[in-house]
Amino acid sequence: MYDVEVTVKENKRVSEVLWILSFRSPAIAKKALPGQFLQLQVTQATDPFLRRPFSVYKIKRDIIEILYEPVGIGTRILAGTKPGDLLKALGPLGTGFTPQKKKKVLMVGGGVGAAPLVFMAERYPYEKMLLGFRGKHAVLPKSEAKAGERSKWVYATNDGSLGKKGFITQLLEEFLKEPDAKQKYFLYVCGPGPMLYETARLAGEYQVDGEISLEERMGCGMGACLGCVAETKRGYLASCRYGPVFRIQDLMPEGLQCH
Template identity: 50%
Template structure:
């Protein structure tokens, strides 16, 4: 992949809204980033705060609309809580795009995106740039699922799974993948794109191995620098340890060693 130099600028929030009790969406105009970002890439966001002015946090590019970038997020700690309190017109400092991208040059395959919770984020952007035939999304309950309206403009079939059965299939997202395998018949035709909690990645990769399905996973390890300098985000691969932020975040299943 051609290396693109990241840009780092202050941006102004256009909108910061709640989509469900769990999921929020923030958007801002950043023409330079909108032009060069590719699906799978992420950005480092500095969330301005008087006490802690440069708290950088990694977020995946969720959707690009002309000059506008959208980020899908959930509140898990201090940074994301501060972000959720930001209002239209307030500022964020954004550095990106960072990391590698999903493989976009696949031919004659059925592309299946598998997202756990906010792990669905990179696949909306992927669906904007190439056909995604199935979007599988898993969450604990319906509050963690992306509303249907967020899939507007995307033609892939959506299959939801919730652990409590409050929406879609009851169970894990692997149940949705099993359904697709049955529906398609020939598992070897599928190509998986996966992002989400580690346990979910492992379960999907185990299924992929069992059914002989190829694919790639976004390994969103905890990050500090986001640019390959601190070695704080290492991923175990067949070729030794690699940084998730610079060598990834996207790794082919074949290259990953899962403990």
């Protein structure tokens, strides 16, 4: 784990709501695994006070990319940063996704939760990238897919303005209905609470194995404050240290709803 001062290289908008920020850190770039996250300090001032957790979105040589949506005080500050601005980055933190050798991978993402899935997709083979967004305006464009893999990206939007109208979990269920789904598929999941809850429910119903990355608000990111605990079958576990990636079967479904 490193705590480094980094210089913003680029900060660009890729849709009406999604932004990508990049900076150089050879140390973090070398070590970070898909599913791991960084704690970014977005201001030198004491307000906002805490660092913000962001999944690593992509690594290009020694450049780290973060995918974010300006929704709160921290991410709005981030949207205002310019190349040359300084940030502090702590990481890589937490657990990563477990690469699969035998099963085919279905990625299931909602909104900015696509970030760790895209990083996994950059490094490992997968069958489909199922992504849900509010509408066309909020979509992560297919130009973000690796060359030759655009056709693997499938969208659902709540308002039907792009791809299937409805929830991404409805698309997921079509795959899970396949007779050999249990032996065939493994899920990597990240997104908002209701999506995680429904995905976990479906995974249980069709007995398909997988992993969920929890996007929990965090205090320290190091397992000290116990402010980000996940409800697991082994009791509360700090999601920053024992997660953010958990096996779906290890999580209590009720705990997912309020994410």
